[in-house]
Amino acid sequence: MLPFYEVQEHRVKIGPLRPGFCFPAHLHVECEMIGVRKGCMRMRADDISYTIGEGEIFLIAPNQVHVYVGASEDVEGCLLMFHPEEASGLSWNLLRTRPANPLVTAEHVPERLWQALDWMEEERRENCEQAVRALLTLILAKLYPLTKPILTEVSQEEDLIRRALTRIHETFQEDLPQEDLARELGVTHWYLSHLFNAHLKMGYRTYVNALRVEQARRMLLTTGLPVTDIAYRCGFNSQSSFNRAFRNWFHTTPREMREKIR
DSSP: OOOEEOOOSOSEEEEEOOTTOOEEEEEOSSEEEEEEEESOEEEEETTEEEEEOTTEEEEEOTTOOEEEEEEOTTOEEEEEEEOGGGGTTSSSOTTTEEESSOEEOGGGSOHHHHHHHHHHHHHHHTTOHHHHHHHHHHHHHHHGGGGOEEEOOOOHHHHHHHHHHHHHHHHTTSOOOHHHHHHHHTSOHHHHHHHHHHHTSSOHHHHHHHHHHHHHHHHHHHOOOOHHHHHHHTTOSSHHHHHHHHHHHHSSOHHHHHHHTO
16 A cells, blocks of 8 residues: 555544554654563664564654554553644754664663653643643653654655645545646646645555545544445545445455454
């Protein structure tokens, strides 16, 4: 599956790692941190393979393509995502820097950092946003220097594709023609096509359909809505176009996928 741009609903999100956890190639504006207390997690970031072992922490930069290949069945740990602006109290601009050594080995991770992560998870469950942000600042102040951050420059193309993807995520359930989006961004239709093919290795319409079928997949697995209703809610104008796009992406039909979980 080609990389997709993921938009988060929460500015800070933390939760436990799950045995066997995997996730396809994606990127997002948020930073992401994986902490493994037990077992291991295999992943790729920028086409480099990593194994995060016991006691290790891995930090993913904003807009960095990454894939979770799989977690061991005995894995324990946490997955933390946060918008870079939530770390504004630090001296580093997380949108302008990137870890040179994203994998922090166990001997360099203090036990207090794990305790802070556990505490953050508790405060998140209690919806205490102020405490969550304070703990995030503390964790990053201790962790980020260990990754040896280096300055990076965001190119005009990268900024433009980020704006385009954010806009698409706001409108993918509607019908926003590529020409209209290009006009909003102040570029030509042909240049926007070039950006999609260069950065995401797919065209505009393919990307929009990928978002739609992914939303449809979640609704199929978590709601009892009829398949036809899901198709229209996700932006498809007919059942046949929905079925065709869904099969192209998941190699099965919507009804067959729903039957597998019953």
